[in-house]
Amino acid sequence: MYSRLLCVCLAAVTVMAADPVVEDCILTGDKKSASEQAVLNRLAPLKHKRFDTTVQDGADSYTYTFVVCGGVQSGDKISNDGLVQNKTKTQEITVIGRVNDTHVLNGTDWILLIYKSGDKYDSHCDKEARKAMIMISCNKKTLADGFTIINEQREKMSECFYLFEMDSSVACPIEESHLSVGSILLIVFAVLIGIYIIGGFLYQRFVVGAKGMEQFPNIIFWRELGNLVADGCDFVCRSQPRSSETAYRGVGDDQLGEEPEERDDHLLPM
Ligand SMILES: *[C@@H]1O[C@H](CO)[C@@H](O)[C@H](O)[C@H]1NC(C)=O
Ligand SMILES: *[C@@H]1O[C@H](CO)[C@@H](O)[C@H](O)[C@H]1NC(C)=O
Numbered sequence: 001m002y003s004r005l006l007c008v009c010l011a012a013v014t015v016m017a018a019d020p021v022v023e024d025c026i027l028t029g030d031k032k033s034a035s036e037q038a039v040l041n042r043l044a045p046l047k048h049k050r051f052d053t054t055v056q057d058g059a060d061s062y063t064y065t066f067v068v069c070g071g072v073q074s075g076d077k078i079s080n081d082g083l084v085q086n087k088t089k090t091q092e093i094t095v096i097g098r099v100n101d102t103h104v105l106n107g108t109d110w111i112l113l114i115y116k117s118g119d120k121y122d123s124h125c126d127k128e129a130r131k132a133m134i135m136i137s138c139n140k141k142t143l144a145d146g147f148t149i150i151n152e153q154r155e156k157m158s159e160c161f162y163l164f165e166m167d168s169s170v171a172c173p174i175e176e177s178h179l180s181v182g183s184i185l186l187i188v189f190a191v192l193i194g195i196y197i198i199g200g201f202l203y204q205r206f207v208v209g210a211k212g213m214e215q216f217p218n219i220i221f222w223r224e225l226g227n228l229v230a231d232g233c234d235f236v237c238r239s240q241p242r243s244s245e246t247a248y249r250g251v252g253d254d255q256l257g258e259e260p261e262e263r264d265d266h267l268l269p270m
Pocket of ligand 1 (some may be wrong): 117
């Protein structure tokens, strides 16, 4: 009973881990590349999203429809036409690329998605299969936007392609939010100050039995320090010292001799 339950759980976990999200895009090549699959997985947030762009070419206009890892023409059968051209006047459909022949590569701030196995050219490009390349550039402000066609390269003898571009945050470099050494030191410092104030406060209140402002740890020392700082400011910033007597008060040897002993008196064992 338990083992069966465990099996079900394990199976569920495995299914979740296998990331079914981009399975529709079939990577082709001699052997499956893990790094290519890793890049493809980054497109998961865009799965089955649909993008259109219309372009005027002389007297004709064409609409290109792109679906991320999915088919454009939804019918009874599962279609694999990931990027399709529709000639507006005649409604003539040409498949530019198919998701069962997907390739993907990436750089620091871009991902290039390639769908091959499109419909064959009638006369151009040695009658090879059409191919769509979609350049996805990093843009932190949008999940996916600005799908447009750059150009159709078909005057070559072979290796022709249709080039598209698009903005998306999925193409952005993966930022690991790690703290710098400086901020860690700052946090440690702040925590120590917190412990000092709270611990000192509790000690003064419950062990020494201080009341009011006197509960603040080492209050005499800090007041003295405050006075020193104030005197220092007075000395540095004031253009006309009020009098040399008060300006230098606090840094005199006489004070340094007495005060530190006084402020620690309560800490000494009785
Ligand atoms: C993709 O599917 C099409 C038919 O839908 C087929 O003609 C083509 O050979 C397939 N490509 C690959 C690489 O499997
Ligand atoms: C390409 O994507 C992979 C998988 O996300 C990543 O590990 C790698 O750093 C990326 N390459 C570059 C140059 O950013």
